[in-house]
Amino acid sequence: MRLLYHFWLSAPCRLVRLLLHEKRLDYKPVIEKVWERRADFLALNPAGEVPVLVEPDGTTLTHPMVITEFLEEVHTERSLLGDDPLSRAECRRLIAWFETKFAREVTDNLVGEKVMKRFLRIGQPNSESIRAGLANIHYHLDYIAYLSETRNWLGGDEFSLADIAAGAHLSVVDYLGDVPWDDHGEARAWYQRLKSRPSFRPLLDDLIPGLPPPRHYADLDF
Amino acid sequence: MRLLYHFWLSAPCRLVRLLLHEKRLDYKPVIEKVWERRADFLALNPAGEVPVLVEPDGTTLTHPMVITEFLEEVHTERSLLGDDPLSRAECRRLIAWFETKFAREVTDNLVGEKVMKRFLRIGQPNSESIRAGLANIHYHLDYIAYLSETRNWLGGDEFSLADIAAGAHLSVVDYLGDVPWDDHGEARAWYQRLKSRPSFRPLLDDLIPGLPPPRHYADLDF
Structure with a gap:
C-alpha cells in the first residue's frame, strides 16, 4: 500500500x-x-x-x-500538469507561485504563526506577521480572480495542478477563517467549483484536535 | 537571441x-x-x-x-536531470534541498543579510541570522561530503543538476568568503571538480561593484 x-x-x-x-x-x-x-x-x-x-x-x-x-x-493516465512543454511550464509557474510566494507572504504568516508555532513550541504568534498575511492575501485573491476570469481554470482551460496548489494553500488559511471571501466574489466562485470536487472532501473532513474550523469551512455553499 | x-x-x-x-x-x-x-x-x-x-x-x-x-x-541532447523517473526524483530532491533548505538556512542568512539588504535598502544585517547561517553551513557541507563519498557526484554517478544547484548556492556564499573549506576537505574536493568546469568560469568572473570577492574565490586551487 x-x-x-x-x-x-x-x-x-x-x-x-x-x-x-x-x-x-x-x-x-x-x-x-x-x-x-x-x-x-x-x-x-x-x-x-x-x-x-x-x-x-x-x-x-x-x-x-x-x-x-x-x-x-x-502514472500518466490522468495528467494534471498539461500536455505540452508550454502548458506544463505555465502550470509549474503557478505551483511555484503558491508554493513559494503565497506560502511566504500568506500561509507562513497566518498558519505558521497561529498554529505551527504552537505545535512546534517556538514562541508566541507575531502580530505583525499576522497583519502582513491578512493584508497580502488580497492581491493573491485578485490574481486568482484575474486568472479564472481569463481562463476556465487557473492554469488554462483544464483543471490542473495550478488549481490544486492554490486550493491547498487557500484551504489551510480558510481553516483558520482568514480568507476574506466576501471581498472577492470571483475567487470565491472558483474556490466553490474546486471545493465541490470529490478530491476536496477528505480535506474538508480534517479536524485538528483542539482547533475546530469555522462553520463555513466544510460548507460547499459558503 | x-x-x-x-x-x-x-x-x-x-x-x-x-x-x-x-x-x-x-x-x-x-x-x-x-x-x-x-x-x-x-x-x-x-x-x-x-x-x-x-x-x-x-x-x-x-x-x-x-x-x-x-x-x-x-533541449534533450544533454540531459542533466537523469534518464529515468527515479534518478530524476533523486536529482530533483537535491535541487529542492539546496533551493529551499540550504537557501533558508544558509544563503538567506548570509547573502540575504550581508548583501541583499543593502541593495534593497531594508535595514541593517541581523547578526543573529548571520551567526545562524555560519553555524548551519557545517552540516550541509557534511551532507555534501557524505553524498560525494558514496557517489561520484551528488545526485549519482553522473554530473547533474544536483551539483549545479549545490554549486550555485555555495558559490554565492563563497563570494563572501563564508564557506569554511578548511574544516571540510571532502566537500572542498567535490567543489574543486565543479569549479574547474568551463560552465563555472563566468561565475568566477563576476565582480559586484563595491563588493570584491576574497582572493580564493576565483582560484581553482583554493
Whole structure:
C-alpha cells in the first residue's frame, strides 16, 4: 500500500493528497508530527519535512515538486500538469507561485504563526506577521480572480495542478477563517467549483484536535 | 537571441546560468535590479523575481524549477536531470534541498543579510541570522561530503543538476568568503571538480561593484 506521511494543516501535504485523489491513486495517510524528529522518519527524509510518499515498491519521495513530477511521469493516465512543454511550464509557474510566494507572504504568516508555532513550541504568534498575511492575501485573491476570469481554470482551460496548489494553500488559511471571501466574489466562485470536487472532501473532513474550523469551512455553499 | 534576466549573487540565477552553459545554449545575460520594480520587467514576471528566461521565440519562463524542467523537456541532447523517473526524483530532491533548505538556512542568512539588504535598502544585517547561517553551513557541507563519498557526484554517478544547484548556492556564499573549506576537505574536493568546469568560469568572473570577492574565490586551487 502507498503511504503518505503528512500533517493536517501543511499546504504541500494537501497538494499531494489532492493530486493522489485526482489521479485515483489509493494511499494510506499517516500523521507525522515532524517536531518529534523520529529517527525512523528522518531515515526516510533527512530534511525532516512532510510530505513523504512511500510507493508500494518502497520508493521514497520527498518534497511536493519531486512527488508531483514523479507521479506525473509514472502514472500518466490522468495528467494534471498539461500536455505540452508550454502548458506544463505555465502550470509549474503557478505551483511555484503558491508554493513559494503565497506560502511566504500568506500561509507562513497566518498558519505558521497561529498554529505551527504552537505545535512546534517556538514562541508566541507575531502580530505583525499576522497583519502582513491578512493584508497580502488580497492581491493573491485578485490574481486568482484575474486568472479564472481569463481562463476556465487557473492554469488554462483544464483543471490542473495550478488549481490544486492554490486550493491547498487557500484551504489551510480558510481553516483558520482568514480568507476574506466576501471581498472577492470571483475567487470565491472558483474556490466553490474546486471545493465541490470529490478530491476536496477528505480535506474538508480534517479536524485538528483542539482547533475546530469555522462553520463555513466544510460548507460547499459558503 | 535567448535572454536571461538575472542578478549576480542570486543562487537561482546562477543555477540557470550553469545549466544553460552545460547544455550549450547561448544566451545574453541582462542584469535586473529587481528592487527597481520596472514595469516592463513586472510584465514579464508578475512575481517580480529573477531569473527570467526569454527564449528566442519570445516564450517567457520564470522560476528556476520551471526553467529547468522546460529546458530539459525541450533541449534533450544533454540531459542533466537523469534518464529515468527515479534518478530524476533523486536529482530533483537535491535541487529542492539546496533551493529551499540550504537557501533558508544558509544563503538567506548570509547573502540575504550581508548583501541583499543593502541593495534593497531594508535595514541593517541581523547578526543573529548571520551567526545562524555560519553555524548551519557545517552540516550541509557534511551532507555534501557524505553524498560525494558514496557517489561520484551528488545526485549519482553522473554530473547533474544536483551539483549545479549545490554549486550555485555555495558559490554565492563563497563570494563572501563564508564557506569554511578548511574544516571540510571532502566537500572542498567535490567543489574543486565543479569549479574547474568551463560552465563555472563566468561565475568566477563576476565582480559586484563595491563588493570584491576574497582572493580564493576565483582560484581553482583554493
